[in-house]
Amino acid sequence: VRTMALRFEVLGRFNRARAAQLTLPHFVCQTPLFMPVGTQGTIKGLTTSQLKDIGCQIILGNTYHLELRPGSELIDELGGLHKFMNWPRAMLTDSGGFQMVVSLLHLADITEKGVTFQSPVDGKPMLLTPEESIQIQNKIGADIIMALDDVVKTTITGPRVEEAMYRTLRWIDRCIAAHKRPNEQNLFGIVQGGLDPVLRDICVRGLVDRNLPGYAIGGLAGGEEKDSFWRVVAQCTSNLPEDKPRYVMGVGYPLDIVVCSALGADMYDCVYPTRTARFGTALVPEGVLKLKHKVMADDVRPIDPECTCMVCKNYTRAYIHSLVTKDAMGSQLLSYHNLFYMMRLSRDLHTSIIKGCFPECFPKGDVPEWVCNAMEVAGVDISACCLPLSSSQD
Amino acid sequence: MKFAVKAWSKGGRARTGVLQLGSCPIPIETPSLLLSTRKGLPIFIAPDLLPSLPSPDSHLLQISPLHFLEGPSPKTISNIGGLHEMLGLHNYGFAAAPRDSMVCLPVSEKSNHIGASFETPGGRLLIKPADYVEMVSSLKPNVWASLADEVPAYVSAKRNRTSVDRTIHWLDDCISLDPAGGSSVFGAIVGGSSIEERIRCAQEVAKRNVSGYWIGGFGLGESMDERPSLLNEVVENLPKERPRQICGLGLPEEILQGVAAGIDLFDSTYIYHLTLGGFALTFPLDRTERHFSDCHLSDTTGSDNAKINLRATIYRKDTSPIVDGCSCYTCQNHTRAYINHLINVHEMLAQILLEIHNTHHYLLFFRKIREAIEEGEFDHFCQEFVNGRRDYVAMVAACS
Numbered sequence: 001v002r003t004m005a006l007r008f009e010v011l012g013r014f015n016r017a018r019a020a021q022l023t024l025p026h027f028v029c030q031t032p033l034f035m036p037v038g039t040q041g042t043i044k045g046l047t048t049s050q051l052k053d054i055g056c057q058i059i060l061g062n063t064y065h066l067e068l069r070p071g072s073e074l075i076d077e078l079g080g081l082h083k084f085m086n087w088p089r090a091m092l093t094d095s096g097g098f099q100m101v102v103s104l105l106h107l108a109d110i111t112e113k114g115v116t117f118q119s120p121v122d123g124k125p126m127l128l129t130p131e132e133s134i135q136i137q138n139k140i141g142a143d144i145i146m147a148l149d150d151v152v153k154t155t156i157t158g159p160r161v162e163e164a165m166y167r168t169l170r171w172i173d174r175c176i177a178a179h180k181r182p183n184e185q186n187l188f189g190i191v192q193g194g195l196d197p198v199l200r201d202i203c204v205r206g207l208v209d210r211n212l213p214g215y216a217i218g219g220l221a222g223g224e225e226k227d228s229f230w231r232v233v234a235q236c237t238s239n240l241p242e243d244k245p246r247y248v249m250g251v252g253y254p255l256d257i258v259v260c261s262a263l264g265a266d267m268y269d270c271v272y273p274t275r276t277a278r279f280g281t282a283l284v285p286e287g288v289l290k291l292k293h294k295v296m297a298d299d300v301r302p303i304d305p306e307c308t309c310m311v312c313k314n315y316t317r318a319y320i321h322s323l324v325t326k327d328a329m330g331s332q333l334l335s336y337h338n339l340f341y342m343m344r345l346s347r348d349l350h351t352s353i354i355k356g357c358f359p360e361c362f363p364k365g366d367v368p369e370w371v372c373n374a375m376e377v378a379g380v381d382i383s384a385c386c387l388p389l390s391s392s393q394d
Numbered sequence: 395m396k397f398a399v400k401a402w403s404k405g406g407r408a409r410t411g412v413l414q415l416g417s418c419p420i421p422i423e424t425p426s427l428l429l430s431t432r433k434g435l436p437i438f439i440a441p442d443l444l445p446s447l448p449s450p451d452s453h454l455l456q457i458s459p460l461h462f463l464e465g466p467s468p469k470t471i472s473n474i475g476g477l478h479e480m481l482g483l484h485n486y487g488f489a490a491a492p493r494d495s496m497v498c499l500p501v502s503e504k505s506n507h508i509g510a511s512f513e514t515p516g517g518r519l520l521i522k523p524a525d526y527v528e529m530v531s532s533l534k535p536n537v538w539a540s541l542a543d544e545v546p547a548y549v550s551a552k553r554n555r556t557s558v559d560r561t562i563h564w565l566d567d568c569i570s571l572d573p574a575g576g577s578s579v580f581g582a583i584v585g586g587s588s589i590e591e592r593i594r595c596a597q598e599v600a601k602r603n604v605s606g607y608w609i610g611g612f613g614l615g616e617s618m619d620e621r622p623s624l625l626n627e628v629v630e631n632l633p634k635e636r637p638r639q640i641c642g643l644g645l646p647e648e649i650l651q652g653v654a655a656g657i658d659l660f661d662s663t664y665i666y667h668l669t670l671g672g673f674a675l676t677f678p679l680d681r682t683e684r685h686f687s688d689c690h691l692s693d694t695t696g697s698d699n700a701k702i703n704l705r706a707t708i709y710r711k712d713t714s715p716i717v718d719g720c721s722c723y724t725c726q727n728h729t730r731a732y733i734n735h736l737i738n739v740h741e742m743l744a745q746i747l748l749e750i751h752n753t754h755h756y757l758l759f760f761r762k763i764r765e766a767i768e769e770g771e772f773d774h775f776c777q778e779f780v781n782g783r784r785d786y787v788a789m790v791a792a793c794s
């Protein structure tokens with residue numbers, strides 16, 4: 001039996017959806033949960049004490065960026081990323097491969113050895129192997145580390161998808177072999193296989209055979225059709241073990257999180273809430289509120305009258321309107337609200353699953369077709385939400 | 395607003411006082427630092443982090459009404475209920491002045507008899523007394539400076555005289571236009587580098603029924619040596635029982651110069667410029683601890699014995715706080731190495747953490763100044779501070 005540095009206890013279910021307690025070396029988390037992205041050892045514009053106040057349980061660091069600056073060598077020397085950035089709670093790092101492939105696509109070349117890319121520092125070719133990715137992540141020291149996978153865009157079809165899936169399976173063994181801290185860090189494998197159910201199935205089985213502490217569903221949220229997206233999630237979650245956390249990578253739109261949770265996923269990450277904040281957009285139950293818009297200039301209501309965050313308790317839309325995209329404080333305050341919103345969503349999902357009132361998490365009003373399709377599969381009756389005049393107490 | 399002088403330095407003009415503002419439950423001790431703001435909030439310190447700063451020292455904020463030319467409109471600000479309500483800072487005091495020395499600076503060659511011209515984030519604008527008073531009336535700051543025609547030190551005697559005439563004229567306009575009858579106005583005093591004009595302006599303003607004085611026209615090209623006599627003449631001609639605020643003095647030496655002349659309130663644009671440059675204040679606050687940093691700190695990054703530049707590579711692995719024993723949020727939670735990293739990767743948290751530490755450190759510097767005055771040690775305090783800097787410069791020269 002492989003050692004694991006986590007405990008995953010399901011506390012409640014609503015059909016396929018589950019609410020669980022995920023005990024990691026640095027924090028006991030409640031799922032479903034959202035992980036804010038702190039690319040360079042900080043969540044843009046927020047202090048770690050604010051993140052705690054907001055209720056963040058686990059944050060994500062980007063291996064690629066951290067290796068560039070300040071370097072895993074230095075982070076290790078100074079006692080790991082938790083200590084370096086003074087974040088006492090849980091942390092996850094990605095493999096570093098995704099950033100190279102996606103951000104530097106035209107410069108990256110994937111071979112059996114690893115991902116070759118052009119160094120942004122001196123332009124020289126550099127190779128990231130599965131072994132190196134794990135070595136770097138071992139130095140950074142996050143609670144959860146991710147296997148290096150061969151990512152292809154979901155919009156790509158043909159033999160390249162199959163090649164990537166099989167390579168991902170071959171690389172997982174190299175990652176497992178390279179992992180030096182299995183008692184302190186949990187290595188998650190990533191399910192690839194594009195939109196092809198057969199390939200996804202082979203990948204799920206292959207990874208489950210390796211008995212990893214947790215599994216991620218990768219290669220999604222890259223511009224595919226929503227109906228394809230949820231079907232892949234549904235297929236993967238139904239075949240992944242019940243007693244292990246499931247992480248859908250790159251998902252951060254509130255509705256996507258609700259749908260994936262209904263289908264049995266537990267963890268999500270996305271730059272969306274903080275990035276959209278910097279562009280002046282707030283997340284609200286009705287969708288989004290564009291604070292830049294002229295009509296906000298004289299609106300003396302809070303961003304979300306129901307929200308109990310520091311920003312909504314104190315500030316009007318009119319004042320935030322005057323700050324966004326002009327003053328640093330605009331993005332600080334909106335990031336604060338947006339992350340607070342995501343944490344509230346995570347908490348609502350957790351408690352509603354336990355209390356058996358999961359459908360209440362769905363936004364009221366128009367539910368898109370793909371959501372209705374997904375909920376049929378998930379066995380969640382959202383007909384009450386689709387009725388325009390239904391009350392939330394139903 | 396209520397102000398009372400508490401103590402005077404031995405045989406000098408420096409004084410401590412107590413400033414009581416309606417919204418501030420705890421009185422503010424002077425000489426005091428006013429925190430710089432952008433649209434009413436500190437530039438990088440979010441409102442939930444403000445309470446971590448020394449209290450009540452940090453409860454006095456400086457605002458420029460010109461920032462709100464970008465919105466919200468005076469009508470909307472009035473609907474919200476003014477600054478305190480709009481910013482959710484009910485226990486804080488606000489002192490308004492048009493010039494902020496950061497993004498709103500006077501453009502003297504474009505000012506005319508109708509109004510004062512300013513470079514603002516929304517472009518160059520001519521501000522008339524009526525516009526200004528409208529903004530102030532909606533914002534409802536605790537105190538506000540009248541509109542001044544500030545000119546740099548190099549202008550002609552004629553232009554300087556005009557600026558005094560206009561500034562006095564606009565003070566009368568501000569008082570008569572103010573629905574509150576000017577009850578919280580600080581009369582602006584200008585006069586450039588001319589002793590006569592400074593005296594004339596101070597005497598004229600002193601005749602008006604104002605609650606305090608805002609001394610402008612400094613930090614605009616005058617030399618540090620000519621400042622004491624100018625400041626002394628201004629202060630000499632002002633009633634002792636009212637507070638005096640100054641704009642444009644920021645360096646520790648300049649603060650000491652202002653305090654020595656009898657100034658009570660200072661802006662903190664120095665903190666802003668330090669923070670943007672990656673600097674952290676490190677000068678010893680305790681007189682018994684006054685010692686000099688090692689020579690190797692005197693690298694080309696502008697570090698000296700008052701501050702360090704956290705951009706410098708020597709801090710890459712430095713796991714100590716900015717200042718050992720500093721009780722600020724930054725030093726309690728983060729290392730020099732982390733801030734060095736944040737600066738390197740252009741993360742905003744660097745500025746947040748630096749603004750917190752620098753503001754904290756400077757507020758404590760002001761505490762030390764007040765203590766020195768009350769203990770009758772102010773002259774000694776100034777001398778030690780200035781000598782410390784001079785010795786350091788000499789030591790660095792000897793080392794190189």
Ligand SMILES: [Zn+2]
Pocket residue numbers: 303304307308309310311312313337340
């Ligand atoms: Zn909120």
Ligand SMILES: [Zn+2]
Pocket residue numbers: 716717720721722723724725726751754
């Ligand atoms: Zn400090």
